[in-house]
Amino acid sequence: MNLLGKVFILLPLLVSQSVGIIRIPLHKTRSVRRALSDGLTFEELKSAAEAAWRSDKTTSIPVEKLTNFMDAQYYGVISIGTPPQPFKVLFDTGSSNLWVPSIHCSFLDIACWLHHRYNSKKSSTYVQNGTKFSIQYGRGSLSGFISQDTVTLAGLEVLGQQFGEAVKQPGLVFAAARFDGVLGMAYPAISVDQVKPVFDTIMAAKLLPKNIFSFYINRDVKSxxxxxxxxxxxxxxxxxxxxxxxxxxxxxxxxIQMDTVEVGNTLTLCKTGCQAVVDTGTSLIVGPTHEIRALQRAIGAFPLLMGEYWIDCKRIPSLPVIAFNLGGKMFNLTGDDYVMKISKMGTTICLSGFMAMDIPPPAGPLWILGDVFIGRYYTVFDRDAERVGFAPSRKKRVE
Incomplete structure (x- = not known):
């Protein structure tokens, strides 16, 4: 969800033959937020919840300005170059650029040295560009330069794709991330420096039978x-x-347009309709602070550190259904759907799958339907018809 700066001239793309549906396995990992808070014991988390709840009676809960990928959990593998150099990337429908760490990153950039790095000298299909780019993440910025090479997704070759080589990554967010980089799958309008997104390059080359992609996310922790x-x-x-x-x-x-959000029979949010973004790069469901605060109270959640909310695991069966009215159809989430169970040092704690974030105009205010929602509803992103589709997910694929 970021913007960059210069216009590029794309080299002509070679068009490969069309293929059927391309399948890319996704792997689940701890979110960055989870990794950064894992140093706390259950008793410390509980104490923090109780202290925050007491203070909340007299003061408002501070709004945490989330960095884009604090809550990302699912990544897949692509390759860049010839011969292919593999990278674990977050397939993110909330941004539009592809970037990976560069071999030219600073020796002091811890995040870079903990991940795979792209080396243009090892690729026979590399084309130099060199235009500088910068993406703002929270208080820091990720920066580097643009290069061009072949990007391969499960055997599908995308020729002449421009991408960012990151030489500086801010803070602990990317150091703690299990993925190397990000492959944005949103529209060109929010692409930094107007670089053509990977899926748009695929569309232009007519590599797929339909300009559609879809996500199945398995939230079964045992799988x-x-x-x-x-x-x-x-x-x-x-x-x-x-x-x-x-x-x-x-x-x-x-x-997309969201009509209302119903919390059981007691609370209605988004009363006059609101806008929502479907974002695979966020694990939680995010909404305006005043509305999420009311929702957390309605489900009996206590504020924790780092913007998280704690729920007594014993209360899950009695939690209210939260229904999202999308185009006149109700999409329900039960307590089992929107409560995340986290094991810490032999103890299980339960966290609310909702978080507050105020997105200012002109982009906001917005709700974000992240993996808590997408994990319950199979999601289709259709560029041909410019639409998003939902249907209840199966717990596993029917063979």
């Missing part, structure tokens, strides 16, 4: 399969019933 990204279509074996589609309201993020 070794994190999910699957499908390029070129949707797989009915991953969902039940029919897909329910909503038109994209603004071609920047994957933004």
């Amino acid at each position: 070794g399969v994190g999910g699957e990204l499908m390029l070129g279509g949707a797989d009915p074996q991953y969902y039940t019933g029919e897909l329910h589609y909503l038109n994209v309201t603004r071609k920047a993020y994957w933004q």
Whole structure:
């Protein structure tokens, strides 16, 4: 969800032959937020919750300015160059650029040295560009320069793709991340420096039967399969019933109209309708502070550190259903869907899957439907018809 700066001239792309649906396995990992807070014991977390709850009776909960990928949990593998250099990337529908760490990064950049780094000297298909870029993340910025090379996704070669070589990554966020870089899948309108996004390059080269991609996310913590990204279509074996589609309201993020959010029979949020972004780069469901604060109170959640909320695990069966009205159809989440169980030092704690963040105009205010929602509902992103589709996910693919 960031903007960069200069216009580039793309070299002509060689068009490869069209293929069927391309499947990219997704792997689940701890979110950065989870990794950064794992140094705390359960008793410390509980004490923090109680202290925060007491202070909240007289003061408002401070708004935490989230960095984009603090809550990302699912990544897949791509390669760049010839021969291919592999990278774990977050497939992010909330941004539009592809970037990976560069071999030219600073010796002091811890995040870079903990991850795979792209080496242009080892690629016969590398084309130099060198234009500088910078992406703002919270209080710091990720910076580097633009290069061009072949990007390969599960055997699908995307020729002449421009991407960012990151030489500076800010703070602990990317150092703690299990993924190396980010592959943005939003619209060109929010691409930094107007670099053509990978999926737009695929569309221009007519590499897929349909300009559609879809996500199945498996939130079963006991499963070794994190999910699957499908390029070129949707797989009915991953969902039940029919897909329910909503038109994209603004071609920047994957933004749709949301009619209301109902918390049981006691609380209605987004009362006059609101805008929501469907974002695979965020694990939580995010909304305006005043509304999320009311929701957390309604489900009996206590504020913790780093913007998280604690819930007594014993209360999950009695928690209210939270229903999202999208295009006249209700998409329900039960307590089992929106409460995340985290094991710490032999003890299980439960955290709310909702978080507050105020996104200022002109982009906001916005809700963000992250993996807590996408994990319950198989999601289709359709560039041909400019729409997003949802259907209840199966717990596992039907063979």
